[in-house]
Amino acid sequence: MKGRRMAAASHGLFPHVLAAKAYALVLVAALLPSLIAISAGALQFDSVERRLRQAHLSSICTILRLELEEERGGFEAILRGSAGGADHQAAAAGRLNVALQPVVFRVAQAYPRVEAGYYSRAVQAEVAGVHIDGSPMAIRPVYEEEFPIYRTGRPSVLMQAGRIVQLMPVFSRGEIVGHVWAAMEDRDMVRMSISSATAMLWASAVTAAAMLCAVWRVLHSTSSWCSTQVQRAGDMANATAAAVVHELRNPIAVARGLTELIMSRETDVRKKMWLSNLMRQMDRMNVLASDYLMYARPREARISSVPVAEVLGEVKSQVEHLAGQSGVEMALEVPDPSIEALCDPDQLEQVLLNLVRNAIEALDQVPEGQRVVNLSAMPAGDGRVAIRVRDSGPGISQEDLPNLFKPFFTTRQKGTGLGLAVSKRLVEQVGGTLHAETGDGCTQFVVTLRTAER
Numbered sequence: 001m002k003g004r005r006m007a008a009a010s011h012g013l014f015p016h017v018l019a020a021k022a023y024a025l026v027l028v029a030a031l032l033p034s035l036i037a038i039s040a041g042a043l044q045f046d047s048v049e050r051r052l053r054q055a056h057l058s059s060i061c062t063i064l065r066l067e068l069e070e071e072r073g074g075f076e077a078i079l080r081g082s083a084g085g086a087d088h089q090a091a092a093a094g095r096l097n098v099a100l101q102p103v104v105f106r107v108a109q110a111y112p113r114v115e116a117g118y119y120s121r122a123v124q125a126e127v128a129g130v131h132i133d134g135s136p137m138a139i140r141p142v143y144e145e146e147f148p149i150y151r152t153g154r155p156s157v158l159m160q161a162g163r164i165v166q167l168m169p170v171f172s173r174g175e176i177v178g179h180v181w182a183a184m185e186d187r188d189m190v191r192m193s194i195s196s197a198t199a200m201l202w203a204s205a206v207t208a209a210a211m212l213c214a215v216w217r218v219l220h221s222t223s224s225w226c227s228t229q230v231q232r233a234g235d236m237a238n239a240t241a242a243a244v245v246h247e248l249r250n251p252i253a254v255a256r257g258l259t260e261l262i263m264s265r266e267t268d269v270r271k272k273m274w275l276s277n278l279m280r281q282m283d284r285m286n287v288l289a290s291d292y293l294m295y296a297r298p299r300e301a302r303i304s305s306v307p308v309a310e311v312l313g314e315v316k317s318q319v320e321h322l323a324g325q326s327g328v329e330m331a332l333e334v335p336d337p338s339i340e341a342l343c344d345p346d347q348l349e350q351v352l353l354n355l356v357r358n359a360i361e362a363l364d365q366v367p368e369g370q371r372v373v374n375l376s377a378m379p380a381g382d383g384r385v386a387i388r389v390r391d392s393g394p395g396i397s398q399e400d401l402p403n404l405f406k407p408f409f410t411t412r413q414k415g416t417g418l419g420l421a422v423s424k425r426l427v428e429q430v431g432g433t434l435h436a437e438t439g440d441g442c443t444q445f446v447v448t449l450r451t452a453e454r
Helices: 002-040 042-071 075-080 089-110 189-220 224-265 269-296 308-325 345-361 419-429
Strands: 115-120 125-130 156-160 163-172 175-185 304-307 329-333 340-343 372-379 384-391 433-439 442-450
Touching: 042 089, 042 115, 042 163, 042 175, 075 089, 075 163, 075 175, 089 115, 089 125, 089 224, 224 269, 304 308, 304 345, 308 329, 308 345, 308 372, 308 384, 340 345, 340 442, 345 372, 345 384, 345 419, 345 442, 419 433
Parallel strands: 329 372
Antiparallel strands: 115 125, 115 175, 156 163, 163 175, 304 340, 372 384, 384 442, 433 442
């Protein structure tokens, strides 16, 4: 009996031991490559990022130097062109500031979050500059002994109090007459390096979770736990993608600013047309990035008791001009103006504006006189209120209906496919629902929210 009990116990422990070994193997297989990658690559992130920033600052210094030499003939030309000959250093520094400060401002607009300026050796002072927040720098006396470029004659890089500073000499007749400089903050290097390693660890953790999910499903024949993990992996993927999109907006802004700077100096009409088209495409990229960030990182809802009639009236007043231009008649129906819903009023207004604008655009193919968009709010029972946006359009095909609220799905040429996905997420965030109904000659979207009484 004792031997049989021991055998039964060992037989019962076998699946658990097997599962533990399987989980350990999965974790090692998922985490080990990431740890190797972190040790081999992520630790080099700091130096690589610093070299990229140096190249970025070097290009800014080149622009400043070319502006000085080609457009204004150098420091000496600016001073020689003034009446009175050789003046006091303070007066000379003032004339240099007046001439060069606009140049620094233009470059700062094209390269945000960067400090830059000019240093004149003749007056021993930084004569023009802009702070990282875009404000102008005062003329500041500085002695050239602080800068190694006057000994080497070559561009140099300095690390000063959490900043990386690039200096480039300015020559005249073979002699250094000053320099240009550009700087940016360097404090976030360590944080970005740690964030890179953390992101890789999180990616490996998501991979391990997915693999563990598969093992759990095989061993236990359940799907609920797997679904939860897949949802978490999706949220993590959204968070990672949102971080990438957020970082992409900075180079888009820099590229647009530089394009605008080039366009302002271009005289060829055809080239200006090309640059204008390029700016429109970058604006479209920025809109797409903003919509995705709104989808991936929705603002936390500030729930309060909101009079539904007031929100619908505000939405109607905001779209009446657009509806009039499109020949669309707007109708509002709220039988009980005292109904109040529990929601975030700003987010509800955003959702309804998106639905109404979509409805107006869907009526382009409908003959004038038959274009109608109806806004209504009715009690839906069980302590809820149903807000409907109904149009007299051609309807939505049954093939497209299941995909309406999926990210990036759109039937319009200029749509991003994120408006309905964002709207659905905002409504569900406050415990509501959003669904579409379509039929012959009409389409309606129904937003269901809890009422204040409930």
